[in-house]
Structure formats: structure tokens, C-alpha cells
Amino acid sequence: MSEPTSVANVLNPEKWIDSHADYLYSFAYNRVNDSETAKDLVQETFLSALKARDGFKGEASEKTWLVSILKRKIIDLYRKNAAHPQQSFEESKQYKVAYSHYFTETGFIKGEWNKANAPKPWNISDKSNIEQKEFKQILTACLSKLPKMWSAVFSLKYLEEEESETICKELEITSSNYWVIIHRAKLQMRECLEKNWIKA
């Protein structure tokens, strides 16, 4: 008995805007948090896709293929921002909160939480608290306060759910650097959320 033939995915560029523009724009906007940049990324995605359409083999759906092109462009942007941050050196230094802010570096026991900046209980009763619009604004503001490289690592890990090896390769950082960045970024995000949302 012969195998059933699968219907190959086909490209339909005339319908791309109606079918995929909102999804791609949303995908980009949620990752770069800027409407102009998101719009540019979607435009570049469509243009690149048009150029590459002869190479489309139909193994993935049109949408999956377009998203993979957009993802590539977002990673390129992260890498560019991390290598040439628009933040000045002074700003970047200001954004990088030192370990000593969170943990003691002197005294009998080093590396304990500093009482003033240690985690306080978050009285979150249910999931609805983190679904509020206000929370999203604070979360995005806290993310934007991270140094560019940290923000890139953080977004790739928690939004793209990329493996650490992939992130290190994409951003050209060592594995040790990766873990320190994740650790520091998480500490900083936690404190920012606690100050601006939990206590608000």
C-alpha cells in the first residue's frame, strides 16, 4: 500500500499581510518593545522572505517559515545592541547593579542577603495579579533597565526559550558569563518588580 502523499505547504505572498502581519508584528513588539523597530523587523522579514522564496521547500508552514526569519532578525538585533549598546558607558554602569547591593561582601559570613535588599514575601493570591495591564508595563520597564547584553540574554532565555548553548553561541559569550548574567539579571528584575509593583 502506498504512503498517503502529504500536501506541501505553499507560499502566498499576496496574502501575507492579511494572514500574518499582526502575528509577526506582535511577536516582534513583545520582544523589542518598540513599535517602530517592530514594524521595521516585520518589513525586513517580508522582504527577505520574498527574496528567499525559491528556497522554500514546503516542509514547514508559511507562518512557521516567516517566524523563523523574523526570529533570526531579532537575534541579529539583540547581538548588534549587545555589541554596540546605545546606552553610554556611564548609563550601562548605572544600570548594572553590583552584587554587593544584594549580598554581603564583608563580615563573618560573606555572600548572605543584605537585609535591605533581600526578598520580601510577595502576597500574590492568584494568577490574575500578573495578568494586569499595569503589571505588564512595570515588567517591560524593568526589562528595559537591564544592560543591553543582559536584556538580550534574558529575552532569548525566557521568551524564546532557547537553550543556554544556543544563546552563548548567538551572543558570543562564554558559558560562565551566561550564568553570571542570568543570575544578576534575575536579581535585578526581582528587586525592580518588588519595588515598583508588589509594593505599589
Add this chain to the structure above:
Amino acid sequence: MSSEEKNTTYFSTSMGWTLCCKQATYLLLKKEEKQVLSRKEEFALKFHMSMCKLCRAFKIQSAIMNEAIKQNLQQLVLMPQVEKENLKTLINSELNKY
């Protein structure tokens, strides 16, 4: 050696059977990403967590943050209609070139 790597050296060389909170939170995040910890690290982390309520709070809050990021940064934001029209024109003009 960069300052970031010096921090990592600090983590690996000073780690004994007992951990400080800085080391414990670092290992917690590794474990959260399903990284395999050594037996010694596993034991030391478990012991530390049983004693330290601040690190237990950090662990819970880290999980809340992960969930919050997924939920809040995956919302549908519509592309403005005018931008869609501009893009449509651009795509059609590109298609006509081929």
C-alpha cells in the same frame, strides 16, 4: 579574565558543603534550567534551602517571574492599519519586479 568570570571563579572555588545565599541563588537558577548539578552541589543546595527562608522566597519569586514573562510578553498587539497598507504596497511592488 573579565570581571564576570572572576565572579564565576568565586562560585566554583569557594563552594564547600555549605553555601552562602549568593551561591545558592546562582545554583537555583542553573537547576531551574534543568542543568545537572554535581552531587555535592545538590546536597549543599538542599541543605541551604532547608535553612534559608530568603532563598526559598527567591525561588518562588523566580518561578513567578518566569510565568509572568511568558504570559505578559506574549500578548497579541495589532499592527496599525496604515502600516499594513504601506507594507501591502511594498510587497506588491516587489512582486511585480519578479
